[in-house]
Each structure stands twice: as structure tokens, then as C-alpha cells.
Amino acid sequence: MRRPPVGWFTGSLVRATSLTDSARSLTFSVPGWPGNLAGQHVDLRLTASDGYQATRSYSIASVGPDTDVELAVERLPDGEVSPFLVDDLEVGDSVELRGPLGGWFVWRPEHPEPVQLIAGGSGVVPLLAMTRAHTDARSTVPMQLLYSLRTPEDALYRDELQQRSSTTPTTWHYTRTVPPGWTRAAGRLTPDDLRSATLPPERGPLTFVCGPTGFVETVARGLIDLGHQPDSIRTERFGGI
Numbered sequence: 273m274r275r276p277p278v279g280w281f282t283g284s285l286v287r288a289t290s291l292t293d294s295a296r297s298l299t300f301s302v303p304g305w306p307g308n309l310a311g312q313h314v315d316l317r318l319t320a321s322d323g324y325q326a327t328r329s330y331s332i333a334s335v336g337p338d339t340d341v342e343l344a345v346e347r348l349p350d351g352e353v354s355p356f357l358v359d360d361l362e363v364g365d366s367v368e369l370r371g372p373l374g375g376w377f378v379w380r381p382e383h384p385e386p387v388q389l390i391a392g393g394s395g396v397v398p399l400l401a402m403t404r405a406h407t408d409a410r411s412t413v414p415m416q417l418l419y420s421l422r423t424p425e426d427a428l429y430r431d432e433l434q435q436r437s438s439t440t441p442t443t444w445h446y447t448r449t450v451p452p453g454w455t456r457a458a459g460r461l462t463p464d465d466l467r468s469a470t471l472p473p474e475r476g477p478l479t480f481v482c483g484p485t486g487f488v489e490t491v492a493r494g495l496i497d498l499g500h501q502p503d504s505i506r507t508e509r510f511g512g513i
């Protein structure tokens with residue numbers, strides 16, 4: 273079936289909520305938005321008064337037919353667009369949004385396989401949408417999240433993920449600083465971490481991995497080394513190294 277062409281929409285910022293010191297969730301009212309699946313993203317375009325334009329991709333945290341579209345943006349200190357979105361965009365301001373984009377990095381409630389989600393940093397955004405879709409559909413398919421982040425303060429949507437822990441348990445992993453009393457030392461995910469915190473290949477999970485490019489590539493390789501089939505691993509790279 274042919275999909276309708278993806279168009280540009282005008283989104284007006286209706287809500288902005290601080291998630292951490294360096295990240296904000298931004299909800300845009302987007303008249304005409306066709307709704308989106310869990311895992312899809314948008315292109316967001318800013319136009320300066322002199323006509324200069326900058327476009328970046330952002331995953332959609334919201335899911336379903338609603339015309340409110342929620343994004344979550346983390347500030348990269350030297351970035352061009354993300355500091356503006358996190359620090360300067362005000363309620364009532366407009367941006368252009370093109371989407372919804374992406375058909376592969378998508379979880380649908382009809383998928384029968386158990387689901388393993390693996391996030392690095394802000395890569396949790398499309399995976400959060402998958403946990404929301406799982407809840408909305410009252411899915412009984414097992415779904416669990418492994419969330420790797422630098423420090424406890426960097427967690428996006430911690431309260432919401434904890435509230436959902438009975439249906440979508442989260443394993444937290446810290447690479448730089450751990451919370452008081454944490455038994456595991458800070459450090460990068462090791463093959464043992466991956467083995468112990470993810471569904472094993474024998475259960476035939478569908479695995480979604482999202483985050484900075486280096487994180488995604490390391491995790492995907494680690495999963496294949498554990499015996500997962502490459503076509504059971506879906507990846508989304510946010511950029512960087």
C-alpha cells in the first residue's frame with residue numbers, strides 16, 4: 273500500500289517542561305498532524321529572520337492519533353540547534369515539522385515477539401514512546417528496557433519509567449557516576465552487562481537500540497556476539513561518535 277507523502281506542518285509550542293539540567297520536553301500543537309507510531313521521528317526546521325534555515329531530526333515521544341506532538345531535546349553544548357530548543361524556544365513560538373518519518377524503527381502492538389529496548393542517553397525518547405504504546409494497547413507481550421546514562425541526574429522521564437516498572441521493567445546503567453549505595457561501579461556497558469540485563473536470544477526478542485552512533489554500534493555488535501540474529505535488532509543512530 274502506498275503511503276501518503278510526508279509533508280511539512282507548522283507546530284506551535286504549547287508546553288515546555290524541564291526534564292534535566294540539559295534537556296526539555298517540548299509539546300507542539302500541530303494542526304493536520306496525521307498521528308504517529310512508536311519509534312518514528314520528525315525533521316524540525318528553524319528559519320531565522322535573515323532566511324537562514326537549520327533542520328535536525330527528533331524522535332517523537334508521544335504516540336497515537338493526537339495532533340499534539342511531544343519531543344525531548346538534550347542540549348549539546350557546542351550544538352547549533354539543540355541549545356536554542358532547550359534554552360530559548362518559548363511557548364507560542366512556531367517551528368516547522370516534517371513527518372512522521374521512519375517505518376522500520378517502529379514497534380506496533382501487533383508484534384508478537386518479546387521486546388528488548390536499549391537506550392543510550394537521549395536515545396530513550398523513541399523507546400519511551402514504545403513503552404507508552406505498550407501501555408496504551410494493554411499489551412501482554414513482555415517488554416523491558418536497559419537504559420545507559422552518564423549520571424543519575426541525566427535520566428529523562430525517570431518518574432514515568434519507574435511508574436511503568438511492573439509492565440516494562442527498566443535496568444539502569446551508569447557510565448560516569450552511580451547513585452549512593454549502587455552495587456555496580458560506573459563504567460561502559462560490558463558484554464556481561466548486556467547478557468545479564470537483556471532478553472536472551474533463545475526467547476527470540478525483537479530488540480530496539482537507540483542513542484549516539486558509537487553506543488548503538490557497540491551494543492548491536494555485542495548482541496550479535498551473544499547470538500541474536502542481525503535482523504532481530506533494529507537500530508536508530510542519533511549522531512556523534
Ligand SMILES: Cc1cc2nc3c(=O)[nH]c(=O)nc-3n(C[C@H](O)[C@H](O)[C@H](O)COP(=O)(O)OP(=O)(O)OC[C@H]3O[C@@H](n4cnc5c(N)ncnc54)[C@H](O)[C@@H]3O)c2cc1C
Pocket residue numbers: 313328329330331332344345346347348350351352353354355394397398483484508509510511512513
Ligand atoms: C533519527 C534521529 C532522531 C533523533 N532524536 C533525537 C532526540 O529525540 N533528542 C535529541 O536530543 N536528539 C535527537 N537526535 C539528534 C539531533 O538530530 C541533533 O543531532 C542534536 O540535537 C544536535 O544538534 P545540534 O544542532 O545542537 O548540534 P550540531 O551543531 O548539529 O552538532 C554538534 C556536534 O555534535 C555531534 N552530535 C550530534 N548528535 C549527537 C549525539 N546524540 N550525541 C553526541 N554527539 C552528537 C555532531 O556530530 C556534531 O559534531 C536525533 C537524530 C536522529 C538522526
